[in-house]
Amino acid sequence: MRDLEFYIYEDELWCISGGKNEQITEQNVELVKDMLYKIREFYPEAYKDLSKWFQRSAQNVPYFQYLIVDQFCRCNFGKLDSTTKDIDTKGSFNFEKGYCPIYGRCPHANIVCNPKFNSRISDAEMRVMKMIYDGCNNDEIADRLYLSPHTVKNHIKSVYTKLGIHEKSEFIQYAHKNNLFKD
Structure with a gap:
């Protein structure tokens, strides 16, 4: 995996990776698939909650998957930060806590935002x-x-x-x- 830095610009999700800056859309198939895998494997409660949140779009699978990744990134990586990458080359997530304007009052807090890690450790x-x-x-x-x-x-x-x-x-x-x- 490569270093990734997500941020919100004009209410759209953007990503900086390898010096390249691009808006994230459902056309970013590989990135969406990679992120979706990590969310599903390591943050299953967040994945389940996001799947319910966007269930009306489930028939359009690429768009549904994009919506899950987009919201997860908005909740956890929305601020442009030049000190620590949101996802490092080892694949570790570095969450940005408290960025959301309704953090603490949102029904998805500590589920989607600041999710609990599941490492499959017994x-x-x-x-x-x-x-x-x-x-x-x-x-x-x-x-x-x-x-x-x-x-x-x-x-x-x-x-x-x-x-x-x-x-x-x-x-x-x-x-x-x-x-x-x-x-």
């Missing part, structure tokens, strides 16, 4: 990783969760493999960026 792995995120060491985790240290290591290794990361600091950054442990 519940057992998630309990271990939450404790890693909170600063516990492997022995503390094993003791508190009544697991063997070997099991704790296996859970950590499994999560790192699923997320394509290699060390604790990368996991902490990943969890923070993707709202992995938000309430």
Whole structure:
């Protein structure tokens, strides 16, 4: 994936990628398909909500898919930001919180805007990783969760493999960026 920076200009969604600046429409088939896949896989609650939101357009599949991606980007990436790309080359989403003028009052807040990440990490792995995120060491985790240290290591290794990361600091950054442990 390439770096992407989305922004709203004259009420239209635009994207900067590789020095190229273009308006996003349903004609951007590859971008829409890539984004739709990520939304569906990693933010399934947002995908479900957006599918209901635009269900009247579902018969026109390309337009329906575009509407889902367009609204997701508007809710989470609408501001032009030169410091951090909205989507980096690793495919990580960097949400811009609080951009929406009705943020906090919108029925889609914390569903579409600032969505919860779904990494397909098992519940057992998630309990271990939450404790890693909170600063516990492997022995503390094993003791508190009544697991063997070997099991704790296996859970950590499994999560790192699923997320394509290699060390604790990368996991902490990943969890923070993707709202992995938000309430």
